[in-house]
Amino acid sequence: MSRDRIERRLRGIGQQLNALRTDLRVCEEQLVQVSEEADECRLRALVSETPLAEREYREVQRHADRLQRHRDEVAARVARLEADQDALLDRFTAT
Numbered sequence: 001m002s003r004d005r006i007e008r009r010l011r012g013i014g015q016q017l018n019a020l021r022t023d024l025r026v027c028e029e030q031l032v033q034v035s036e037e038a039d040e041c042r043l044r045a046l047v048s049e050t051p052l053a054e055r056e057y058r059e060v061q062r063h064a065d066r067l068q069r070h071r072d073e074v075a076a077r078v079a080r081l082e083a084d085q086d087a088l089l090d091r092f093t094a095t
Contacts (some may be wrong), residue, residue, distance in 0.1 A: 005075050006092045023024045027071040034064045 041057035 001058050001077060001091065003092065003095055006088050006095070010085065010088050010092070013081050013088070017078060017085070020081065024071065024074045024078060027074060031067050031071055034060065035066055035078065038064045084087055 025059070038057065038060045041060045045053040045057040
């Protein structure tokens with residue numbers, strides 16, 4: 001692979017990493033808030049023992065679970081792109 005092509009791929013990966021890292025930071029901030037809300041709903045459901053409180057807790061917890069899965073997927077994509085970037089940098093310095 002030519003140096004020019006490696007440079008283009010490195011720039012593309014760098015842009016993707018910047019976008020994904022921003023998404024990851026946002027996900028982590030949202031996850032903290034939603035998890036706290038889920039904990040509060042869980043306590044309300046335990047104290048009130050009403051079906052409405054239990055349903056609200058389940059909904060908020062499902063949202064927190066989905067957000068956690070999304071955060072994990074984004075983190076995995078960041079890790080894969082960083083590995084690709086490292087491999088390209090190794091090839092770039094070897095040429």
